[in-house]
Amino acid sequence: xxxxxxxxxxxxxxxxxxxxxxxxxIVAVVCAVAGCLVILQRMAFLGDALSHAMIAGxxxxxxxxxxxxxxxxxxxxxxxxxLISAFITVFMxxxxxxxxxxxxxxxxxxxxxxxxxxxxxxxxxxxxxIHIDLxxxxxxxxxxxxxxxxxxxxxxxxxxxxxxxxxxxxxxITSFDPVMAASIGIPxxxxxxxxxxxxSLIVVSAVSMVGVILVVGLLITPAATAYLLTDRLxxxxxxxxxxxxxxxxxxxxxxxWLNSAGGGAVMLFSTIQFLTVLVFAPRYGLLxxxxxxxxMVPQQVIEDIVLSMDKSGVPVTPEGIRMYMDVHHxxxxxxxxxxxxxxxxxxxxxxxxxxxxxxxxxxxxxKAHRVWETYLxxxxxxxxxxxxxxHVLEHFNDSTAIDYIYGKMGYPETDPHGAEIPVFYADGAFxxxxxxxxxxxxxxxxxxxxxxxxKEGDIIKVTxxxxxxxxxKNGEKIHLTEEEVSxxxxxxx
Amino acid sequence: MENNxxxxxxxxxxxxxxxxxxxxxxxxxxxxxxxxxxxxxxxxAGKSTLMKAILGFVKxxxxxxxxxxxxxxxxxxxxxxxxxxxxxxxxxxxxVYDVAMMGRYGHIKWWKNAxxxxxxxxxxxxxxxxxxxxRHRQIGQLSGGQQQRVFMARALAQGAKILLLDEPFAGVxxxxxxxxxxxxxxxxxxxxxxxxxxxxxxxxxxxxDKLLLVKQRLYAAGPPSLVFRQELLTEVxxxxxxxxxxLIKA
Numbered sequence: 111x112x113x114x115x116x117x118x119x120x121x122x123x124x125x126x127x128x129x130x131x132x133x134x135x136i137v138a139v140v141c142a143v144a145g146c147l148v149i150l151q152r153m154a155f156l157g158d159a160l161s162h163a164m165i166a167g168x169x170x171x172x173x174x175x176x177x178x179x180x181x182x183x184x185x186x187x188x189x190x191x192x193l194i195s196a197f198i199t200v201f202m203x204x205x206x207x208x209x210x211x212x213x214x215x216x217x218x219x220x221x222x223x224x225x226x227x228x229x230x231x232x233x234x235x236x237x238x239x240i241h242i243d244l245x246x247x248x249x250x251x252x253x254x255x256x257x258x259x260x261x262x263x264x265x266x267x268x269x270x271x272x273x274x275x276x277x278x279x280x281x282x283i284t285s286f287d288p289v290m291a292a293s294i295g296i297p298x299x300x301x302x303x304x305x306x307x308x309x310s311l312i313v314v315s316a317v318s319m320v321g322v323i324l325v326v327g328l329l330i331t332p333a334a335t336a337y338l339l340t341d342r343l344x345x346x347x348x349x350x351x352x353x354x355x356x357x358x359x360x361x362x363x364x365x366x367w368l369n370s371a372g373g374g375a376v377m378l379f380s381t382i383q384f385l386t387v388l389v390f391a392p393r394y395g396l397l398x399x400x401x402x403x404x405x406m407v408p409q410q411v412i413e414d415i416v417l418s419m420d421k422s423g424v425p426v427t428p429e430g431i432r433m434y435m436d437v438h439h440x441x442x443x444x445x446x447x448x449x450x451x452x453x454x455x456x457x458x459x460x461x462x463x464x465x466x467x468x469x470x471x472x473x474x475x476x477k478a479h480r481v482w483e484t485y486l487x488x489x490x491x492x493x494x495x496x497x498x499x500x501h502v503l504e505h506f507n508d509s510t511a512i513d514y515i516y517g518k519m520g521y522p523e524t525d526p527h528g529a530e531i532p533v534f535y536a537d538g539a540f541x542x543x544x545x546x547x548x549x550x551x552x553x554x555x556x557x558x559x560x561x562x563x564x565k566e567g568d569i570i571k572v573t574x575x576x577x578x579x580x581x582x583k584n585g586e587k588i589h590l591t592e593e594e595v596s597x598x599x600x601x602x603x
Numbered sequence: 604m605e606n607n608x609x610x611x612x613x614x615x616x617x618x619x620x621x622x623x624x625x626x627x628x629x630x631x632x633x634x635x636x637x638x639x640x641x642x643x644x645x646x647x648a649g650k651s652t653l654m655k656a657i658l659g660f661v662k663x664x665x666x667x668x669x670x671x672x673x674x675x676x677x678x679x680x681x682x683x684x685x686x687x688x689x690x691x692x693x694x695x696x697x698x699v700y701d702v703a704m705m706g707r708y709g710h711i712k713w714w715k716n717a718x719x720x721x722x723x724x725x726x727x728x729x730x731x732x733x734x735x736x737x738r739h740r741q742i743g744q745l746s747g748g749q750q751q752r753v754f755m756a757r758a759l760a761q762g763a764k765i766l767l768l769d770e771p772f773a774g775v776x777x778x779x780x781x782x783x784x785x786x787x788x789x790x791x792x793x794x795x796x797x798x799x800x801x802x803x804x805x806x807x808x809x810x811x812d813k814l815l816l817v818k819q820r821l822y823a824a825g826p827p828s829l830v831f832r833q834e835l836l837t838e839v840x841x842x843x844x845x846x847x848x849x850l851i852k853a
Contacts, residue, residue, distance in 0.1 A: 150695060277713070283705050286695050287686055289769075293658040294709030294761065295679040341741035343696045 121366045126253055130319075130372060133255045133263060134358035137316045138328055138376075140267040142354030143274060143347045144309055145333030150343075151285045155215065156306070157329040159203065159222035160196045160313045161322045165229030165247055167195030172240050173232065182241070185258045189314065196310040199225045250321030252372035253365070263315040270308045281305060282343055320373035327377040332357055335384045338391040353383060407445040410505050411437050413475055415445055416454060416464065420472035425461035479504040480525035481516045487526040488519060496526065513574075553600035560594045570600070610672065611636040611765050611796040612657060617666035619652050625664070626652040630821045634798065634813070636671075636764070639791050641801040641811035643830075645840055648818040650800050654767055657798065658682055670765065680709040683758030687769040688750070693743035699753050700738040703729055706760030728759035731793075732786070747775050748782025755786055758795075765796045773802060784810065804836075 121127045148154060171191025175184035199221050207217040233242050274281065283291045284301045292298050309329075316325045336349035360383070361376030368375065389396050418434045419426060428446060435442055446462070449455045454468035464472060482500040491499060506512070516522075516531075524530050555568045564570065564581060571582045572590075579590040590598070612634040619627045626649045634640050642650050655661040656668055659675035659682075668675040670682060683706070706728065707721040729735045732752040737745060742753060751771060758766050771783050787797055787810075801807055807814060808827035816822040816830050818839045823830040 150692070279708055279711070280713070282697075282701075283708055286692070286697060286702075287684075287705070289658075289686060290684045290705070290757075291708075292660050293680070293682065293684045296708070337696065341696050342698060342701065346696050 117367065118363070121363065127362065127366065129260065130252045130255055131358060131362055133260045134252050134319055134362065134372075134376065135355050136267045137263045137312065137319060138332070138354035138358045139351045140270050140312050140354075141316055141325075141328045142332035142336070142350035144270060144305075144312055145329040145331075146336065146343065146347050146350050147274075147281055147285055147305065148309060148329055149333050149337065153309075154326070154330050155218050156200070157309060157313055157326040159199055159218050160310050161317055161325045162222045162226040163195050163199035163229075164192035164314055164317060165195075165322070166225045166232060167192035167229070168242065168247070169229050169232035169236070169240060170195070172242060173236055176239050185256075185262075189262060192314045192317075193310060195225055195229070196314060197307075200306050200310070246321075247317070248322050249371055250317065250319050250324060250373040252319040252362075252376065255319055259315070259318045263319075266311045266315040270312050273304065273308055277301065277304070278344075320376060324373045324377045327380060328354070328357070331377070331380045331384050335380075335387045338387050338394045353380070357383060404440075405444060407441055407448055411435070411441060411445045412449060413471075413505055415442075415449060416468055416472050417475055417479075419455065419462065419464050420469065420476070425458075425463040427461060431462065475504055477531060478506070478512050480529060480531045481512050481519075483525045483527070484519060484522050484531070485515050493526065556599045558594070558598045560590070560598075562588055562590070562594070564588060564590075572600070609636050610634065611638070611670070612798070613667075613669040613672075614653075614656070615667045615669075617653075617656060617668065618664045619649075619656060619661055620664055625819065627656070627817075628820050630666070630817070632815055632821055632824045634796060636796050637791065637794050638812050639787065639797045639799070639810075640813045640815060641799050641807050642815045642817060643801050643804060643807050644817040644822075648839075650817055651769070653815075653817060654769060654798075654800055657767060658684055680761055681763055682765045682767055683761045683763030685751075685754040685758065685766060685768040685771065687773060688747075688771070689774060690769075691742075691750075693750070695742070697742060698738065699729065699734055699740050699742060699745070699756075700725065702742060702753050703734075703738075703756040703760050706757040706762075709761065724762075725756075725760050728756040731759055732756045732789075746782070747779030748786065751779075751783045751786050755790060764794075765798065766790060768797065768799045770800050770802055772806070804840075 145157075148157060168188045168191055171184070171187035171189070174191070175181040175187040181187075202221045202225075203214065203217045206212055206221065207214040212220070230244070233240050233244060280291070280296055280301050284296060284298045288298045313325055313329070316328055320328055332353035333346070333350040335353045336346045339349055340346050357376055357380035360379035362372065364370070364379050365372045365375035387395065392398055414435060415431055418431055422430065428442075431446075432439075432442060437445075446455070449468070450457065452467075453465055454471055455462050456465050479500050482503040483496050486496050486499055486503075487493070522531065552569050552571045555564060555566050555570060557566060558564055563586075564583060568583055572595075573580050573582070579592070579595045581588045581590055610633050614633070615631050617627055617630045618625050630653065642653060644650050652661060656663065657670075657675070659668065659670075659679065670678040703725045704717060704721070707717060707725065711717055711721060726735070729738055732755045734749065734752050734756055737749065742750060745753065755766070768787075771787075772780055775783065787799075790797060799811065801810070808831055811827065813825060814827050814830040815824045816835065816839060822839050823832075823835050
């Protein structure tokens with residue numbers, strides 16, 4: 111009990127901890143919500159740019175107040191300065207990308223390091239006047255958060271959150287489909303500026319807590335974590351806010367326990383949180399992906415089961431089928447289930463048998479196998495390799511390919527082993543699109559759905575050339591559509 | 604020719620420029636209500652500028668664009684835009700319903716929520732394109748044809764009578780292509796005017812009632828048989844045309 115108390119409760123009794131928790135949460139939540147829009151618009155780099163650029167503003171603001179008013183470390187001026195430098199950076203990024211052949215990513219790289227450098231030089235040259243701890247600026251100090259920072263970040267967060275909620279629809283549509291948004295009269299550019307302004311504000315207010323380097327993480331990581339879990343922007347924002355809060359909470363405890371820098375602990379926790387979700391997310395997680403892949407039954411296994419069941423000809427037990435299969439038990443069971451779902455097999459009293467649909471499928475496969483074997487035989491493949499090669503080729507799920515091969519060989523009646531190449535359904539009828547080799551003789555129509563002059567019982571001869579189906583009846587030629595042919599079943603006389 | 608038909612789009616002497624060289628020069632044409640029109644032309648010919656002009660957000664140097672007889676500026680939202688497939692972020696966390704609802708955004712006041720009427724309109728639009736059953740699906744988890752239907756539903760919800768499609772057939776497989784053609788045919792049957800920016804000359808004559816051949820100027824407008832003339836295509840496509848000679852013969 112004592113351990114639990116000192117681990118979890120004791121930190122809560124410390125004022126600095128509570129203050130950091132409150133201030134950090136406010137900033138983190140708003141960062142996360144805005145971060146959703148940032149990652150969806152692929153602006154992740156922008157947060158980085160803004161946070162670095164502001165040191166120039168901080169330095170300039172400091173210097174300005176010191177020289178003209180003699181005020182030391184005027185927080186307000188530094189804040190305004192950093193906002194100004196953030197805006198200048200954003201403007202320069204857009205400007206360089208627009209007027210030159212430099213693309214935006216390179217432009218960001220140039221401008222933010224440039225403005226950051228201005229800041230660094232400013233601070234070091236005027237080191238005598240400016241008492242800014244660069245280290246503090248870079249690493250942040252969430253545990254030593256000042257009252258002023260607290261007030262500023264609260265006001266900024268409230269303002270930004272209000273803007274995002276108020277204009278949520280417009281942020282959504284301008285980030286999803288800007289052209290459409292413009293076409294219905296939404297000022298796309300205006301909202302882009304507003305949003306950039308919002309991001310600048312929250313970045314500036316967050317830097318004092320987690321530092322320049324980690325602020326991007328606060329912006330991106332919780333939002334990205336949420337992105338893995340949901341398919342709706344509204345939910346994503348709520349979840350991101352939640353993860354933002356937990357990042358601060360978990361990170362604060364971590365920092366107390368490990369006695370580490372606050373900002374680092376926060377981002378460490380946030381990143382671990384992200385990685386955990388990345389692995390375990392129900393839909394977009396790695397584990398779910400793996401399971402999905404494992405659940406998928408290879409078509410080959412399914413087809414092999416159908417064939418072996420057809421071969422036995424009588425209802426069999428799963429073990430009976432299993433004997434001929436060289437697959438993992440799990441895969442086998444999944445395959446049987448899928449076959450049952452597809453209506454290919456039926457079960458009664460633990461015995462499995464093929465349904466009519468299953469038998470048709472078996473005929474199709476046998477046909478494909480034998481056609482390929484015959485073809486390979488013609489191609490001069492040695493007899494002892496025929497079966498294995500055909501076994502691979504038969505799983506091509508392309509009826510026209512087999513039709514073509516079959517036709518090219520002149521519709522042989524048997525394969526090289528002397529086995530008949532089947533053309534029938536179980537009841538003797540077959541559908542023209544499923545079974546090949548129909549055009550060599552006359553057939554009787556078993557069923558057809560057409561307005562044209564063909565009905566059940568008619569004797570016709572069907573040809574399929576240049577993608578045109580023609581039925582010849584009493585010397586009269588009738589064209590059939592693809593749709594009519596797929597509904598047509600016939601049998602040999 | 605058909606006096607009883609109204610004009611959906613009239614473009615008169617339109618010139619648009621971005622720099623010293625005009626992107627579009629003195630382009631005039633009319634599109635009747637209910638027509639299925641393809642805009643064709645080589646890369647950089649001003650097809651997308653023309654599209655933006657019809658949507659009303661390009662600065663015109665000279666000329667007018669009228670939508671159903673009214674200046675285009677006053678008809679915001681009458682022309683619905685269907686984005687190019689490649690430019691849509693299919694991983695964006697929006698559902699089918701969300702996208703259809705975007706069609707209403709132009710109608711909802713910014714301080715208000717979607718009204719019950721808006722929801723009803725969205726439901727009806729989804730039903731019309733037979734996407735009601737998919738309303739909670741994220742848009743990335745749909746087939747190509749279904750994705751096109753979603754944007755069609757958005758256009759219907761928007762209340763648009765004219766649909767502007769930006770290269771709907773770019774980079775789709777054959778099955779999706781035919782699915783999209785079905786969607787277009789249905790929209791046409793419903794009396795919607797369709798304007799399609801199209802890249803593939805080989806299919807253009809087969810898909811559209813009317814073609815606009817654009818390269819800075821409007822080289823031809825009319826039924827495919829009229830537009831697909833050797834001398835015209837040679838001029839517009841310059842050397843790259845040998846392949847299409849068979850096409851013209853056919």
